Every structure is written in structure tokens, then in C-alpha cells.
Amino acid sequence: xxxxxxxxxxxxxxxxxxxxxxxxxxxxxxxxxxxxxxxxxxxxxxxxxxxxxxxxxxxxxxxxxxxxxxxxxxxxxxxxxxxxxxxxxxxxxxxxxxxxxxxxxxxxxxxxxxxxxxxxxxxxxxxxxxxxxxxxxxxxxxxxxxxxxxxxxxxxxxxxxxxxxxxxxxxxxxxxxxxxxxxxxxxxxxxxxxxxxxxxxxxxxxxxxxxxxxxxxxxxxxxxxxxxxxxxxxxxxxxxxxxxxxxxxxxxxxxxxxxxxxxxxxxxxxxxxxxxxxxxxxxxxxxxxxxxxxxxxxxxxxxxxxxxxxxxxxxxxxxxxxxxxxxxxxxxxxxxxxxxxxxxxxxxxxxxxxxxxxxxxxxxxxxxxxxxxxxxxxxxxxxxxxxxxxxxxxxxxxxxxxxxxxxxxxxxxxxxxxxxxxxxxxxxxxxxxxxxxxxxxxxxxxxxxxxxxxxxxxxxxxxxxxxxxxxxxxxxxxxxxxxxxxxxxxxxxxxxxxxxxxxxxxxxxxxxxxxxxxxxxxxxxxxxxxxxxxxxxxxxxxxxxxxxxxxxxxxxxxxxxxxxxxxxxxxxxxxxxxxxxxxxxxxxxxxxxxxxxxxxxxxxxxxxxxxxxxxxxxxxxxxxxxxxxxxxxxxxxxxxxxxxxxxxxxxxxxxxxxxxxxxxxxxxxxxxxxxxxxxxxxxxxxxxxxxxxxxxxxxxxxxxxxxxxxxxxxxxxxxxxxxxxxxxxxxxxxxxxxxx
Numbered sequence: 136x137x138x139x140x141x142x143x144x145x146x147x148x149x150x151x152x153x154x155x156x157x158x159x160x161x162x163x164x165x166x167x168x169x170x171x172x173x174x175x176x177x178x179x180x181x182x183x184x185x186x187x188x189x190x191x192x193x194x195x196x197x198x199x200x201x202x203x204x205x206x207x208x209x210x211x212x213x214x215x216x217x218x219x220x221x222x223x224x225x226x227x228x229x230x231x232x233x234x235x236x237x238x239x240x241x242x243x244x245x246x247x248x249x250x251x252x253x254x255x256x257x258x259x260x261x262x263x264x265x266x267x268x269x270x271x272x273x274x275x276x277x278x279x280x281x282x283x284x285x286x287x288x289x290x291x292x293x294x295x296x297x298x299x300x301x302x303x304x305x306x307x308x309x310x311x312x313x314x315x316x317x318x319x320x321x322x323x324x325x326x327x328x329x330x331x332x333x334x335x336x337x338x339x340x341x342x343x344x345x346x347x348x349x350x351x352x353x354x355x356x357x358x359x360x361x362x363x364x365x366x367x368x369x370x371x372x373x374x375x376x377x378x379x380x381x382x383x384x385x386x387x388x389x390x391x392x393x394x395x396x397x398x399x400x401x402x403x404x405x406x407x408x409x410x411x412x413x414x415x416x417x418x419x420x421x422x423x424x425x426x427x428x429x430x431x432x433x434x435x436x437x438x439x440x441x442x443x444x445x446x447x448x449x450x451x452x453x454x455x456x457x458x459x460x461x462x463x464x465x466x467x468x469x470x471x472x473x474x475x476x477x478x479x480x481x482x483x484x485x486x487x488x489x490x491x492x493x494x495x496x497x498x499x500x501x502x503x504x505x506x507x508x509x510x511x512x513x514x515x516x517x518x519x520x521x522x523x524x525x526x527x528x529x530x531x532x533x534x535x536x537x538x539x540x541x542x543x544x545x546x547x548x549x550x551x552x553x554x555x556x557x558x559x560x561x562x563x564x565x566x567x568x569x570x571x572x573x574x575x576x577x578x579x580x581x582x583x584x585x586x587x588x589x590x591x592x593x594x595x596x597x598x599x600x601x602x603x604x605x606x607x608x609x610x611x612x613x614x615x616x617x618x619x620x621x622x623x624x625x626x627x628x629x630x631x632x633x634x635x636x637x638x639x640x641x642x643x644x645x646x647x648x649x650x651x652x653x654x655x656x657x658x659x660x661x662x663x664x665x666x667x668x669x670x671x672x673x674x675x676x677x678x679x680x681x682x683x684x685x686x687x688x689x690x691x692x693x694x695x696x697x698x699x700x701x702x703x704x705x706x707x708x709x710x711x712x713x714x715x716x717x718x719x720x721x722x723x724x725x726x727x728x729x730x731x732x733x734x735x736x737x738x739x740x741x742x743x744x745x746x747x748x749x750x751x752x753x754x755x756x757x758x759x760x761x762x763x764x765x766x767x768x769x770x771x772x773x774x775x776x777x778x779x780x781x782x783x784x785x786x787x788x789x790x791x792x793x794x795x796x797x798x799x800x801x802x803x804x805x806x807x808x809x810x811x812x813x814x815x816x817x818x819x820x821x822x823x824x825x826x827x828x829x830x831x832x833x834x835x836x837x838x839x840x841x842x843x844x845x846x847x848x849x850x851x852x853x854x855x856x857x858x859x860x861x862x863x864x865x866x867x868x869x870x871x872x873x874x875x
Contacts, residue, residue, distance in 0.1 A: 190315030191227070192272075192306040193220045193556065194248075195563020199319055199572055202607050206324050206618050209287040209295070217317070218563045219306055220277040227272040229309040232280045234265050236291060237301040239320070242546060242580050245573075248303040250313030253291070257284045277563070280304075295323045299576045319569055320576035326620045332581040333589040333624045335530075336608075337516075337543070338387035340433070341452055341596040342368055342375055342395040343695070344686035347704040348666075348712070351407055351415065356743075359407045359415045361701055366406065366422045369399055369429040374599045376425075379433055381600040385612045386623040389437065389445040390491070390593075391483050392452040393476035394682050396433055400480050401680075403427035409704070434481045444625050445483035446514070448491060450474040451682040452596075454690045455492045457650040459504035463660045463816070464688075470663055471685045472508045491516040493693045495543060495593065496643040502536040513539065514630070516593065519641035520545040524584040530591045531629045532637040541629060542641045543591035547581075550574050551594035551604070567601025574607050578621040589629045596690060648693050655702045657816040659688045662706045664812035665713040669742075671800050672716065672810070677744035684709065710819070715741040716748070716810070717823025718796060719776065724829040731763065733780035734828055736796045740771040748810065749799040752781045759832055760785055760792040768802070785832040792832060797825040 197217040205211045215234065221227050235252035239245055257265040265284050272278065282304070287293045290300060300323065305316040345365025350356045360366050368375045375395065382389065405423045407415035436442055453471040458464035476482045490505050495518025505515060515537045522530070522544045532540050550570045556562050581590060612623050663684035670679050687705050692698035719737035727734075740746045750766040763782040771777045781796060798810035806813050811824035 190557075190560070191221070191223050192230070192315035193222055193560040193563055194232075194304055194306055194315050194317040195219065195561075195565070196304060196317050196319050196568055197563075197565040198568060199321070202571055202603070203575065203610055203614075204286045204290070204321060204323060209290070209293050210285050212283055213286055213289050213321070214281065214283045215302070215304060215319075216279070216281040217304070217565070218277050219272075219280055219315070220561055220563060221272045221274055222315075222560065224274050226274060227308070227314070228270065230269050230272060230306055230314060231309075232267040232269065232282065233305050233307065234282055234284070234289070235303040235305055236289065237303070238296070239299045239301050239576065239580070242577055245301065245320070245576065246318070248305060248316030248318040250303075250305050250307065250316060252301070252303055255284060255289055257288045277561075289321065290323055297324050297326075299323075299325065299579050317564070317569075320572045322575045322579045322620075324618060325579035325582055326618060329583045329620075330586040331619055332578055332585045332621045333628070334547075334578060334581075334621055335589050335591045335624045335626045335629055336385075336387050337390050337591065337593040337626070338378065338382045339594060339596045339598070340375070340378055340382075340389060340391045340395055341448070341691065342392070342398060343597075343691055344394070344398075344451070344689050344701065346398055346401060346680065346683070346686065347409075347701065348680060348683040348708040349409065349415075349704065355405070357405050357407055358401050359409050360402070361409055361704055362697070363408050365398070366402055366408070366418065366426065369402070369426045370422070371425065371428075373425070374597075376429060377600045378598075379429065379436070381605040383436070384605060385609045386625070387444065388626040389442070389483065390448060390489055391437060391445060392448045392450070393480065393482035394451045394686070396430060396437070396482065397477060397480040397680075397682065399426045399430035399433065403430055437483050438481050440484070442484070444627070446485050446487050446489045446626070447476075447483045448489055449510070450476050451685040452491075452690050453685055454651060454688050454693055455490060455505065456497065456501050456646065457493075457656065457693065458688060459498075459501040460650055461653060461656060463653075464656045465504050465507075467656065467660050467663060467685070467688065468504055469508050470667075471688075472510045474681050474685070487512045487514050489514050489516050491593075491596075491690075493690050494518060494595075494643075494647050495545070496646050498642060498644055498646075499536070502534070502642070506536045515540040517542050517641045518545045518548070518593070518643070519543070521639070521641075522590070524588065526638045527588075529588055529629065529632060529635045531632060531634045532641075533634040534637055534640060534642070539634060540637075540641075541591055541626070542637070543593040547574075547577050547590065547592045548594060550577065551598045553601075565603070567603035567605075570601065571603040571607035574604060575611055578611060582620045589624050591626070591629060595694075597694065651688060651692055651698050655687060655692075655698050658702045658706045659684055661812075661815050661817055662687070662702075662709045664815060665709045668800055668810055668812050669709075669713045669716065672746045672748050673742060673744040674747075712742070713819075714821065714823055716746055716771075716798070718798060718826040721826055721828045724791060724831050726831045726833055727760075727783065727785045728833050731782065731784045733782050734794055734796075734830060735778050735780050736826060736828070737776050737778050738769055738771050738798070739776045739823075741774060743773055745770055745772050749802055749804065749808075750779050750781070750796055751799055751804050752783075752794055752796040754783070755793040755795070756790075758786055759790050760794060760830055762794070765804070783830070788832065790832050791829050793827050794830050795825055795827045 195217045200214045234255035236255055237252040255265045265282055267280055267282055300321045301318055302321050303316050303318050306314045308314055343365045345360045346358055347361050349359035367373055403423055403426045406418050410416050437445055449472050458468035488510055490513050492501055497517055517540055519542045530542050532542055534540050550573045553566055611621050666684045687702035717739055719739055747768055747770050750769055752762050754760040754762055761784045763784055766779055769779055799808045800810055801808040811822055
């Protein structure tokens with residue numbers, strides 16, 4: 136290190152730089168200054184990542200106790216603890232764990248542990264550096280560490296300076312070289328001379344899709360869940376239960392996908408889980424009861440007049456970005472945004488719908504597709520990493536093709552995702568511990584900058600609240616008025632003013648996650664068309680799940696695997712159900728005798744509802760076989776079949792003509808009304824929506840009948856003539872005999 140050598144020269148005074156006489160020293164100093172300048176200009180809140188990436192020791196923080204110091208009594212103890220692990224293949228000897236302190240003035244300075252900073256001293260006179268020695272650390276070994284000190288010792292005095300402190304847990308060798316470290320933060324009375332920061336914390340209630348439309352083929356018709364995780368999220372210790380419970384501990388703005396409520400309600404009566412051997416397994420344990428308890432609690436919460444801060448996502452939360460990037464997807468998006476959750480299931484009472492692209496990222500195509508969908512009361516939710524108080528006067532902005540937009544702060548929102556350790560290092564941090572301290576630190580640093588506006592924060596859809604983070608949010612919100620630095624606010628406070636013009640577009644052109652595959656989109660498009668045609672002919676009051684075709688393109692799958700398998704299961708189910716209604720096969724050739732007649736066809740209905748369909752027939756050769764008229768509305772009861780007789784007229788003799796009968800969903804018989812949907816990406820191999828019947832025309836015409844009558848008269852005359860001649864010959868012979 137540079138501090139290991141000294142360049143000697145003559146002193147020029149206390150404020151001058153010592154003159155360097157050695158060329159070697161001058162070169163080394165120049166190099167050191169260059170490297171130092173480079174480190175200062177590297178910029179960014181997380182610029183100092185190189186030491187962690189090359190660390191010999193991984194350091195994890197398991198607890199910071201208390202999360203917020205006692206602002207009255209600085210003699211109280213603060214405890215920092217965790218684990219560290221030797222990453223080298225050789226043992227480490229005589230290493231020490233120490234605490235270092237660095238004041239932080241802005242969020243851009245938060246950074247990572249680098250081995251610098253002011254050492255924390257402890258003891259009666261604070262004369263001894265606070266360390267924990269470790270004599271021997273074998274290769275790959277992990278050990279616990281713990282450091283304790285008073286608040287005054289940690290923060291540098293009995294009256295610490297107001298603000299935020301980065302606390303680094305550093306590991307160094309016997310020479311003082313930095314081996315690895317971890318950074319956390321401690322806040323000390325940050326509100327002196329400033330107002331509180333206002334934060335509108337969004338709280339997503341979005342679950343893993345689980346219902347593919349499959350149900351048990353028995354009287355119970357219990358739903359079949361695609362993955363046990365989709366049911367497990369409702370357990371008391373499951374992700375959705377934590378979200379529901381923690382979100383009621385402090386003011387939040389609920390962002391709800393109503394399909395979560397629908398799914399929980401469906402599972403409440405019992406369910407099965409699909410398996411690889413195609414034999415669904417009955418739920419084990421109290422999964423149905425867990426779903427019921429969660430649904431009851433959620434339904435009561437979101438339907439309560441007291442729950443004002445609640446907004447709905449589009450039903451089943453379709454992936455707006457993926458669907459906006461193809462014509463098939465745009466058509467599917469338009470249908471998805473028309474859906475409304477079942478009234479019996481419930482949703483937020485607010486009429487406003489939040490269009491939230493994945494990660495808050497949207498390009499021009501996404502915004503254009505949303506604008507074209509004409510979603511009523513739409514509020515677009517986008518993200519930005521550059522929401523500065525000087526540039527962005529309000530989080531409520533207007534953009535081209537998106538006049539009603541809320542922009543949330545990506546930097547503060549990221550605390551809800553525990554960062555992954557550097558490549559090759561284990562995850563030693565306890566869940567939520569670093570996030571909790573970062574929430575406190577970031578909100579404290581905001582207090583001086585965001586006094587006249589509300590900063591919007593949005594955790595990821597699939598976040599799991601951790602106990603330390605939820606506790607930190609709650610404690611900061613409930614601080615005494617004299618010490619409080621952050622207030623959790625209502626999103627409505629952002630929306631009240633007229634949307635301001637955005638200083639720069641928050642639209643992100645490069646996405647963090649890839650779109651779903653085109654095959655998933657096209658398969659979902661086919662599923663939607665097949666599902667719609669079937670349920671459009673069933674009784675209006677029959678039970679239906681309109682979200683079935685759209686769950687396979689839910690935003691959830693954008694950051695999770697399983698979309699392809701889920702989409703295939705949905706398509707298979709929908710295709711099978713679509714085939715429950717059809718026309719019976721006709722293998723024999725029918726013979727038409729006479730001027731006109733009827734051709735019978737059978738409409739088969741194997742669904743659990745009556746169906747109402749129209750039938751239209753057309754002849755392959757209209758001159759030889761003419762369809763007399765169209766059939767009217769046909770109603771077929773559940774589990775029954777009905778015969779429809781199509782009246783035809785024949786104009787040929789001995790010819791076979793194909794007659795095709797087709798099912799329609801509406802009376803105008805347009806191409807968009809065929810029971811077999813048009814525009815499918817995959818043909819239906821066993822299509823039963825139409826049938827072709829060979830009809831043999833054998834009617835006797837007038838000319839043929841005249842010929843037959845004339846032939847008969849001639850035949851009678853010829854027979855009579857022959858009899859007459861025979862009798863005459865016989866008479867002549869008799870006369871000859873008598874004469875002899």
C-alpha cells in the first residue's frame with residue numbers, strides 16, 4: 136500500500152507538500168494520485184465494488200440491534216453480528232474484524248465497504264480500536280463474529296452529528312490489508328433543521344398463477360393447481376400472508392391483482408395438485424383452510440370503506456410489455472383489459488386501474504398499445520433511476536401517449552430486493568437486515584430534498600416482506616414527532632395536482648428481463664379464442680373463469696420459469712373443453728329420393744350447461760343439391776344431444792354431393808361467428824364444429840318420368856302384338872289339321 140513507504144525531503148511548512156527528491160517517489164506518488172482521482176470520479180452509488188469482488192473473506196451481517204439508536208441515551212449498547220467465511224484455499228492467520236464509520240451526505244455516496252473510513256474506538260477513553268481477533272481461519276471455514284459498543288462510540292461522540300453513517304464491518308490481515316467487508320447504515324436524528332420526507336409506499340398483492348382451468352372430472356369439480364407453490368403462498372407463513380399482515384402495520388397503498396382473491400376463493404373449497412404422472416393428487420394438510428382464511432381476511436380488508444388507498448391491476452395482471460411487442464399480443468392485450476373480476480370475489484373499491492409494465496419499464500410500443508386499449512381510469516406506473524428533486528417537481532407526470540403517469544423511484548424501491556452476493560461468494564447476510572438499514576438511511580437522506588413532493592416507492596411484484604425490513608419501516612413511521620424524518624403518504628396526494636410535464640422521459644428502452652416467448656403468446660391467443668367461443672354459447676349464468684386464457688401471459692412469468700408448461704396446460708384444457716360441443720360424425724352416404732327431403736345431424740353437448748347454437752349448411756354443388764333454408768337457434772340441454780333436420784332439394788340423378796353443416800355462435804353467420812374460431816395459430820386436428828355428409832341424389836325428374844311412361848306403353852303394345860300373333864299362328868295350324 137502507498138502508506139507503507141515514506142518519501143523524504145525538506146519541510147516547506149505545515150500547509151505545504153513535502154518536496155520529493157526521489158524520482159521513484161515522485162512516480163509512485165503520481166500513480167497514487169491518479170488512482171485516487173479515478174476512484175473519486177468513478178461515480179454512482181455502488182461504485183466501490185472492486186474490493187468486494189476480489190475479497191478473500193466474505194462478510195455477512197446478521198443483525199443490527201437496535202435498528203434505530205436511542206436518540207436520548209447514547210450510553211446504550213449497539214450490537215453488530217453476523218458470519219464471515221474464508222474464500223481462499225489456504226488458511227488465514229491472525230485476522231481481525233473491525234468497525235469503521237463514514238458520514239454519508241447523499242444517496243449517491245452510499246457505496247460499499249472498502250476498508251477506509253474512521254475506526255470505531257471503544258473503552259473508557261475511547262482509546263482502543265473496537266476489533267475481534269481471529270487467530271486461525273481454515274480454507275472455506277465460516278465463523279460467527281460480533282462487535283458491541285455504545286452509541287456514542289459507534290457514532291463518534293456523546294453528541295453525534297445529525298445525519299446518516301455508513302458502518303463498515305471490515306476484515307483485515309495482520310498487516311492491515313483489506314480482505315473483505317460489508318456495509319450497513321445507522322441513522323442519527325436526521326430531522327434537525329429539515330422537514331419530513333413524504334413517501335407513497337406501494338404494496339403489491341400479486342401471486343403466482345395456479346389455475347389452468349383444469350377441474351376434477353367428478354361431481355366436486357375441484358380445481359387442479361398447476362404447482363403446489365401456487366397454493367402454498369396462502370399459508371400462514373407464506374408470501375401472500377406476510378404481505379397482507381405486514382401491509383397493515385403501517386400506511387401503504389395496496390396494488391392488487393384481483394385474480395389472487397379469485398384463486399384463494401376457488402381453493403378454499405378443496406383442490407388437487409397436478410403431477411407428472413397425470414394423476415392429480417389431493418391437497419395435503421390444511422391448504423384449503425389456509426386459502427379460505429387468507430381470502431376472508433383479504434376480502435374484508437379490500438372491501439372495507441376504511442381501505443381507501445387501494446388500486447387494482449388489470450385482472451390477471453397481463454404482461455403489458457410482452458403483449459405490446461406483437462400483433463397477436465396486442466389483440467390479446469385488448470381482450471385482457473376488458474376483463475372484470477367476479478363481483479363475488481371482490482377487488483379494491485377504487486375505480487382506477489394501474490397499468491404497471493414489468494419493472495416499471497416501458498418503450499413507445501408499450502405506451503402506444505396501452506393508449507389504444509382505451510382502458511378506463513387508467514393510471515400508468517413507470518420507474519426512473521433519475522428522479523431528482525430539482526428536475527422532477529412531481530411524481531405525477533404527463534408523457535406522449537401517457538397523460539396520466541406516476542413515476543416511482545427505482546433506487547429506493549430496490550431495497551425490497553436483497554442484493555445477490557458477488558459471483559463466487561456465499562450469501563451470509565440475514566434476509567432483510569441490510570434492506571432495513573438502507574430504508575432508514577435512504578429516507579433520512581431524502582428528508583432535506585423531498586419536502587414539497589411525495590416520492591413514490593414500488594417493491595417488485597414478487598417481493599417477500601422480511602421481518603427486519605417491516606420492523607424498520609414501522610419504527611420509522613412511529614417515531615416521536617420531534618425525531619420523525621419520514622411519513623408514509625397516500626398515493627392520492629400525488630394524483631391530486633394536475634400531471635406535470637416530465638423533464639425527461641422515464642421510458643426505458645432496454646429491459647432488464649426478456650419478453651415471454653412468441654409461442655406462449657400465440658398459444659394463449661388460441662386459448663382465448665377457443666375459450667370465448669365455448670362460453671359464449673353456454674347459459675349466461677353458468678360458472679366461468681374468464682382469466683383462464685390470460686394467466687399464461689401474466690407478468691409473473693417474466694421473472695419466473697414455467698410459462699411454457701403453464702401455457703401448454705391451459706391450451707390443452709381449453710381445447711378439450713371446446714371439443715365437448717360438436718356435431719356427430721356421419722360416415723354413411725345418405726340417399727335422397729323424391730323432390731325434397733331432410734338431412735339429419737346431431738348436435739352433442741357434453742358440458743355442464745345448456746348451449747345455444749346456430750347451424751348453417753351449404754352444398755358443394757348447389758345446382759344438384761340445394762339447401763332450402765337456414766336453421767334457427769338450437770338449444771341443447773346439458774349432457775344431451777339434439778337432432779336438427781336440414782331441408783334440401785335435389786336436382787340431380789344418381790350423383791353424390793357433399794353437404795357441410797357448421798356450428799355458429801351468432802345468427803348473422805359471419806366468419807367471426809363460427810364455433811371453430813378463425814385466425815388460430817394451431818389447427819384443431821379433431822375439429823367437431825362442422826361435419827360433411829355425402830348425399831346421393833336419386834330423384835326421378837319429369838322428363839325421365841315421361842320416358843318411363845312412354846316406354847311402358849310401348850312395352851305393353853309389343854307384348855300384346857306378340858300374344859296376338861302367337862294366337863293367330865296357333866289358329867292357322869288347327870285349320871290345316873282339320874283340312875287333312
